[in-house]
Amino acid sequence: MTPFHAGLYQCAYYTTGDILSERSDSLLLVVTGLYGAPSLSAQPSPVVASGENVSLSCSSNLTSGTFHLLKEGAADPPGHMEAKPRMHAGRWWAIFPLGPMNTSHGGIYRCYGSLSTYPNVWSQPSAPLHIEVTASRPKDYTVENLIRMGVAGLVLVVLGVLLFQARNDTRKTHDAARMGTQRQQHTVQSGGALEPI
Template sequence: MTPTLTVLLCLGLCWCPWDQVQAGILPKPSIWADPSPMVTIGSPVTIWCKGSLQADVYNLYKERVSLPWMTRILPNPSNKNSFLIKSTSSQHAGLYQCAYHSIVNMLSERTDLLLLVVTGVGTAPSLSAQPSPVVASGGHVSLSCSLQNTSGIFHLLKEGGADPPRHMESRLHAGRWQAIFPVSPVSTSHAGTYRCYVSPSSYPHVWSQPSDPLHIEVTGSQPQDYTVGNLIQMGVAGLILLVLGVLLFQARKSPRRTHHAART
């Protein structure tokens, strides 16, 4: 059987014995989501896979399974391909990878994992700052995400920030499920707008509607207590004055002694 016919028969629809052998010969592809890997339920999203100019088949894998979730056979070789999801549902949330085939070099290795998060499923939690959303630089603040009747995993996200979301299991406190995210010491980089989400523990990539935005303002440096330092400085100054007084007293007595010795 020729290599071309073998590729056309496999195309990810069956397990091919040369998959393991040939994987890694081609350049490793990359994967990303447009417009974002966080998608509101019902909205479209496109998953892009970029490979090699010799690629003529692209496979999209979901949740690390061996068989492709979607396959695209290109009429002409191309270094990238798109997989469109017209209306995102909770079933689309999860981890994705892609790989590509080449008639000459067979199968590439898979990309790094892409996490697709679907939001807008369930009631929005509330978000608050303790003791205050206005905090001095160097101080501390705690962001509390809570919900009345729903437990699960809370997710804290800073809008426009480069840092990844923070995640924490909820705990029951005063009749509400909550997660407290401490921020300490606070710096100017912590200023900005935050939102939080909640997801079931069994479906951690399906998030609720977002909380109302919470803006954290960072002011100047936190006032410091200089009492101990001032006491030390005053003590040193007093000791220096005492030494100077003793030296001055001795200096005034020395000429008298000299004069008295001369008269004698």
């Protein structure tokens, strides 16, 4: 294979009487291995919980063109993304967002790069990147539990204050009644007479 073999192919056949049949669907033939391999990485991690998102980052020192993302064993056509004119440390970058993740997203991914002048001539493949999709992470209820505990503590404090105040008010009423009784007894003992009001 050479770069000149890359491109779209169709076939047809001649029927009786040299009549040409309809053409077949187009078949894209890609030639790989002509440029250096790009790098492929996953953010935030190649291990991702079901329902979350992950981004696959493909980078290369190719000056322009398209990045191609392929999953091993997948029947889907490769994903394509134009290289952004964004350079970091002399490399071009393209991001492939995936998600929300489910078990079908798991597997081995590779990316390729191609020049804009030869879109069907691809680089060598990147090193394989294994994406693992795990069960959904249990929800972290720490903050909610802390809020609930704080509210419960506040309610207990308020109830304690109300109980203390009610007890204090009862004691004051009781003390006032006892003082009134003692005054009456003292007045009677000293010979005084209580006049009706």
